[in-house]
Amino acid sequence: MNIKTIATQPFQDQKPGTSGLRKKVRVFQQTPYLENFVQAIFDSLEGYQGRSLVLGGDGRYYNREALQIILKMAAANGFGEVLVGRGGLLSTPAASCVIRKYQTFGGIILSASHNPGGPTEDFGIKYNIGNGGPAPETVTDNIYGRSKQIKEYKILEAPDLDLDRLGETRLGAMRVQVIDPVTDYAELMGQLFDFNRLREFLGSGRFDLRFDAMNAITGPYARHILEELLGAAPGTVMRGDPLPDFGGAHPDPNLVYAHELVELLYGDGAPDFGAASDGDGDRNMILGRRFFVTPSDSLAVLAANATLAPGYARGVKGVARSMPTSQAVDRVAEALGLPCFETPTGWKFFGNLLDAGRITLCGEESFGTGSDHVREKDGLWAVLFWLNVLAARGESVEAIVRAHWRRFGRNYYTRHDYEGVNAERANELMATLRQSVGGLAGRRLGSYEVATGDDFSYTDPVDGGISQRQGIRVLFQGGARIIFRLSGTGTEGATLRVYIESHEPDPARHDRDPQVALAELIRLADELAGVRERTGRVKPDVIT
Numbered sequence: 001m002n003i004k005t006i007a008t009q010p011f012q013d014q015k016p017g018t019s020g021l022r023k024k025v026r027v028f029q030q031t032p033y034l035e036n037f038v039q040a041i042f043d044s045l046e047g048y049q050g051r052s053l054v055l056g057g058d059g060r061y062y063n064r065e066a067l068q069i070i071l072k073m074a075a076a077n078g079f080g081e082v083l084v085g086r087g088g089l090l091s092t093p094a095a096s097c098v099i100r101k102y103q104t105f106g107g108i109i110l111s112a113s114h115n116p117g118g119p120t121e122d123f124g125i126k127y128n129i130g131n132g133g134p135a136p137e138t139v140t141d142n143i144y145g146r147s148k149q150i151k152e153y154k155i156l157e158a159p160d161l162d163l164d165r166l167g168e169t170r171l172g173a174m175r176v177q178v179i180d181p182v183t184d185y186a187e188l189m190g191q192l193f194d195f196n197r198l199r200e201f202l203g204s205g206r207f208d209l210r211f212d213a214m215n216a217i218t219g220p221y222a223r224h225i226l227e228e229l230l231g232a233a234p235g236t237v238m239r240g241d242p243l244p245d246f247g248g249a250h251p252d253p254n255l256v257y258a259h260e261l262v263e264l265l266y267g268d269g270a271p272d273f274g275a276a277s278d279g280d281g282d283r284n285m286i287l288g289r290r291f292f293v294t295p296s297d298s299l300a301v302l303a304a305n306a307t308l309a310p311g312y313a314r315g316v317k318g319v320a321r322s323m324p325t326s327q328a329v330d331r332v333a334e335a336l337g338l339p340c341f342e343t344p345t346g347w348k349f350f351g352n353l354l355d356a357g358r359i360t361l362c363g364e365e366s367f368g369t370g371s372d373h374v375r376e377k378d379g380l381w382a383v384l385f386w387l388n389v390l391a392a393r394g395e396s397v398e399a400i401v402r403a404h405w406r407r408f409g410r411n412y413y414t415r416h417d418y419e420g421v422n423a424e425r426a427n428e429l430m431a432t433l434r435q436s437v438g439g440l441a442g443r444r445l446g447s448y449e450v451a452t453g454d455d456f457s458y459t460d461p462v463d464g465g466i467s468q469r470q471g472i473r474v475l476f477q478g479g480a481r482i483i484f485r486l487s488g489t490g491t492e493g494a495t496l497r498v499y500i501e502s503h504e505p506d507p508a509r510h511d512r513d514p515q516v517a518l519a520e521l522i523r524l525a526d527e528l529a530g531v532r533e534r535t536g537r538v539k540p541d542v543i544t
């Protein structure tokens, strides 16, 4: 087998976004687009010769082809070993778990997360470092820098490997281990949660649940853990086979895209509990019977009830949330005397806090919740955590959340997304806001008074790294907020996200529709940014 060094020209558009490089499949299919980016990753790493790499993806279209290329490039570049999930599959949290458990040098995960899959849809690739978490900005900046200068890449000339059979093979001098994608992850879950109690709870026939895997990666994980290990009824896991195009579904677990599950949970004879996960298994949506738990509330409820799960019985060291996530968890932290950190959007910003032992739980409004058990957000983990809390408390989801609001107040929250907006116009909108926001302090807008306005900047408390321009914040007296930012995960045009929040302490006012409770702030947001005028849109594409 020959190592070939192939001359190449750089692409100028390989800047990783919020979570790796995401583009249309057809972009990645143009040789050497993928090859360049993979070589740029390898070139920007030091000390990996002879070490192990974890490799897997969410099974989306082009996953298998891309894996064969990456395997041959890893061999040509001197990795000693690759651990690859059978069938090329590994959920994002499972990849993080495997990197940590086997102390590998890092990992490459192929996924465009919750974006649709298929020949005309999205593909993505991201590099995770040895702590199991997404590469921090210093690393992704280096990869990007390298991708703009790259002149050659290395690849082994070899036949494709059979990735469907467990066991060890070789690719040149490199060992390839095809591992079961579920085993290590399931074992970790068994250490964190009370599987005996859950077996009684789910096997009793008195608790009915559905898990919607959205034809994506979590199907095999959820079937094994919920149905085989914990005895939930067969059929608990819906859409449980990972398909390359997700069966045409948009694997984003929210009220819009998981509508089959939502209809079940809001219909006659609804189950007690419903949950869904996304393309690569790191997001989660939690539903009770006719009740939706916002991701921000979910984080707060888990933080307040953490000690009910054996893995967290000794308590939580601290919590963190991304800046646009609601401040519900801040109130829990305050009541429990815990440190609470506010980071920019992107799971990578939690890594240092988790590694330094300053936080145990963290989460984001974008349906992400996680803990120090891995360094990624983790969809099925959140579901098991909720089930553990439900089993321990013996109350319904709704009762638990309402009791939480009574104690801490309710943070009404909504996010309005304007998708596929002309990128230039979206950038102009942000630039104008950036200029004016500082001057808003002290101004009265409707019944609100602005406390401060800024463009969020974050100084990492562990390594001192500074990340600027992380979202425009308008902060009102009393804690209400309006936040504007552009998504870093889209593949076409720009997505403007407007996040709106307000705290309501009065239990008599906890029953309102968030769109109604937040109506004035929603109107103010539109006026402040001129969303309609500048984007030409009269309403958001997605409201969560």
Ligand code: G16
Residues within 6 Å of the ligand: 018, 019, 112, 113, 114, 282, 283, 322, 345, 346, 347, 348, 364, 366, 368, 486, 487, 488, 489, 490, 497
């Ligand atoms: C990624 C990141 C998350 C982020 C989300 C949305 O999630 O890991 O931290 O909150 O994107 O980002 P944006 O608002 O920039 O689109 P995932 O599940 O797509 O990997």
